[in-house]
Amino acid sequence: MHVIALSLNYRKASVEEREKVAFKDEEVIPALHRLREQKSVLEAVLLSTCNRTEVYVVSDQVHTGKYYSQMFLADWFGLDLASVKRITDIKVGDEAVEHLYRVASGLESMVLGETQILGQIREAFFTAQNEHTTGTIFNKLFKEAITVAKRGHSETDISKNAISISYAAVELAKKIFSRVGDSRVLVIGAGEMAEQSLLNLTSNGIRNVTVVNRSEEKAEHLAGRFNGKSASIDSLEQELAGADIVISSTAARNYVITEELVSEAMAGRKGKPLIMMDIALPRDIDPTVGGMDNVYMYNVDDLQGLVDANLSTRQEEAAKIEGMIAESMDKFTEWVNMLGVVPVIQALRSKALSIHEETFQSVERKMPDMTDRERTVISKHMKSIINQMLKDPIIYTKEISGDRKASAKLEEIEQLFGIEEEVDAIRQQEKEKQHQKRLARKQELALD
Numbered sequence: 001m002h003v004i005a006l007s008l009n010y011r012k013a014s015v016e017e018r019e020k021v022a023f024k025d026e027e028v029i030p031a032l033h034r035l036r037e038q039k040s041v042l043e044a045v046l047l048s049t050c051n052r053t054e055v056y057v058v059s060d061q062v063h064t065g066k067y068y069s070q071m072f073l074a075d076w077f078g079l080d081l082a083s084v085k086r087i088t089d090i091k092v093g094d095e096a097v098e099h100l101y102r103v104a105s106g107l108e109s110m111v112l113g114e115t116q117i118l119g120q121i122r123e124a125f126f127t128a129q130n131e132h133t134t135g136t137i138f139n140k141l142f143k144e145a146i147t148v149a150k151r152g153h154s155e156t157d158i159s160k161n162a163i164s165i166s167y168a169a170v171e172l173a174k175k176i177f178s179r180v181g182d183s184r185v186l187v188i189g190a191g192e193m194a195e196q197s198l199l200n201l202t203s204n205g206i207r208n209v210t211v212v213n214r215s216e217e218k219a220e221h222l223a224g225r226f227n228g229k230s231a232s233i234d235s236l237e238q239e240l241a242g243a244d245i246v247i248s249s250t251a252a253r254n255y256v257i258t259e260e261l262v263s264e265a266m267a268g269r270k271g272k273p274l275i276m277m278d279i280a281l282p283r284d285i286d287p288t289v290g291g292m293d294n295v296y297m298y299n300v301d302d303l304q305g306l307v308d309a310n311l312s313t314r315q316e317e318a319a320k321i322e323g324m325i326a327e328s329m330d331k332f333t334e335w336v337n338m339l340g341v342v343p344v345i346q347a348l349r350s351k352a353l354s355i356h357e358e359t360f361q362s363v364e365r366k367m368p369d370m371t372d373r374e375r376t377v378i379s380k381h382m383k384s385i386i387n388q389m390l391k392d393p394i395i396y397t398k399e400i401s402g403d404r405k406a407s408a409k410l411e412e413i414e415q416l417f418g419i420e421e422e423v424d425a426i427r428q429q430e431k432e433k434q435h436q437k438r439l440a441r442k443q444e445l446a447l448d
Contacts, residue, residue: 001042001058001137001336001345001398004065005096006073006088007103009052010110013087015301019282021077021087023048025251028124029131031076036133038068039387042395044133045142047103047124049117050193050249050281051110051300054124056100058137060345060394062092064387097141097332101325104149106158110300111168112314113158116196118149136399141332148321148328155324158317168303169277170200173245176275176296181205186243187228188236188256190218193249193279198226210239213250240265246276248284256284262292269294279303341397343430344410347422348394352386393417 008021023031028046035044035055043058055073059065074084091099099108104121106113125142128134134142153159174180185206187194190213201209209228212235213219219230231239240246240262250256257276266274276297278285283299290297336342360379364370370378397413400406414420 001060001342002062002065002092003096003100003137003141004057004059004062004069005091005099006055006066006069007052007091007099007108008054008073008088009108010301012089015281015283015299017087018051018053020079021053021073021084022281023053024253028127032128032131032133034076035069035072038072039384040064040068040391042391042398043135043138045124045128045138047120049120050279052103052108054103056096056138058135058398060349060390061387066090066092094329094333097329098325100141101145101148101329104145105152105321105325106149107318107321110303112318113153114167115153115159116192118146118153121149122146135395137336140335144328144332148324152321152324156317156320158314158321167196167200169197169247169279169298170204170206172277172298172303173275174204177244181207183244184208184242185210185245185247186239187211188246188248188284189213189250189280190215190222191249191251194247195222197247197249197279198222198228202226210243212236212239237261237265240274241268244273244275246274248276248278249280250284251280252284253282255286257286257289259286259288259292262289262295266292266294277303340406340410341400343423343426344397344413344419345394346426347414347419348390348397348417350422350426351417351419352390356382356386 008018010018013021023046028048032044032046035041035046035057038057040059040061041057042060045054045056047054047056053073055069057065057069059069070081070084070088070090073079073088074081100121102108104118106115106117109117121142125134125138125146129139173183173185177183181204183206185201185208187197187201187209188211190211194211194213198209198211207227209223209226211219211223211228211230212233213222213230214233216230216232223230236257240257246257248256262274262276271294273294273296276285276289276295278297278299281300285297285299287297287299289295356379360382363378364375393413397410400409400413403409414423
């Protein structure tokens with residue numbers, strides 16, 4: 001079994017590209033089931049936030065698991081496979097496990113150490129668990145990653161004055177306005193990002209805030225929590241005309257603020273500058289607005305270099321969390337090896353591939369005049385049959401690990417498929433590998 005992580009994030013993909021591969025809230029559950037139905041995918045979790053889309057799978061084959069996970073993204077969003085490959089990072093095995101730990105701990109976030117991602121990881125895992133797209137491996141792994149992330153934030157100073165994109169927007173406003181507390185701020189949206197923005201605004205002494213949202217009830221409720229005002233979406237032009245700072249973070253699929261709307265609002269401002277911060281994905285503000293006179297616009301990518309004045313301190317704290325991650329990963333690897341099912345699954349796969357190879361050689365001897373294309377087609381279909389036949393037995397074997405009669409059931413599977421010798425050989429190889437790792441670790445400690 002192999003853990004595979006596909007990550008589409010701000011490091012490799014632009015805002016425009018991330019917009020194309022972002023799941024709507026109502027899409028996550030059907031997408032999870034579609035992903036779980038892909039060939040070789042045994043478990044699946046999806047994470048989609050304003051800065052990243054993450055696909056986590058447990059697969060019985062590396063190559064097939066990677067390919068069909070990428071194809072899933074391409075098919076779902078109507079993109080070609082080459083585009084998906086270009087903007088995604090793929091990690092396998094220990095690297096994929098480490099990536100999940102780092103994402104959950106905020107070490108891969110645009111703002112180092114931000115805490116918002118932990119709640120998003122937790123929600124993504126619980127959703128997958130409730131939909132039964134996780135199993136033994138991910139139920140253990142995600143719980144461990146969440147636990148380490150919580151430890152990291154509670155036992156280090158990385159989460160002191162914790163920052164997120166919304167915090168970065170407020171920090172930027174403080175740099176632009178000498179007396180930011182006197183600024184009039186318009187917050188568009190009433191979700192989590194809007195709430196975080198209001199929290200950061202009010203904690204920095206800003207009191208004149210107005211919340212606008214399509215749901216006036218939600219806008220009124222959120223504004224009331226921070227002693228602000230609310231306004232109807234229909235009054236957006238008027239509110240823009242009176243604001244100094246605009247922070248927009250809705251879940252709209254189209255632009256909420258158009259060039260025409262801003263042009264009309266600016267007409268009555270007599271040249272007074274307007275700061276606009278678009279922290280939504282997909283973006284809320286038409287990018288052409290940034291080219292207008294006296295309008296200064298920033299999106300999530302623009303905020304990258306404007307956050308975290310104490311970055312060096314956070315990096316020191318991040319190193320402590322990395323130590324926690326390494327320790328937890330060692331325990332997780334040991335737990336996986338103790339499952340006992342991994343060698344059985346590897347032996348099943350190995351025997352299946354041997355049968356395929358022997359059978360295909362027999363076909364070639366009997367049909368020596370086959371073209372290259374015919375060889376490829378026949379080989380591909382033979383592998384497909386084997387994969388489909390093995391998928392359910394592999395899933396069953398994987399889930400045996402939590403059974404009280406696991407040892408007896410695994411022995412039955414070994415006997416049923418005639419793989420006892422292969423399993424013993426794999427287990428011996430694993431013992432030797434672990435022995436070599438321990439020796440290497442001792443040598444490292446001795447050098448330190």
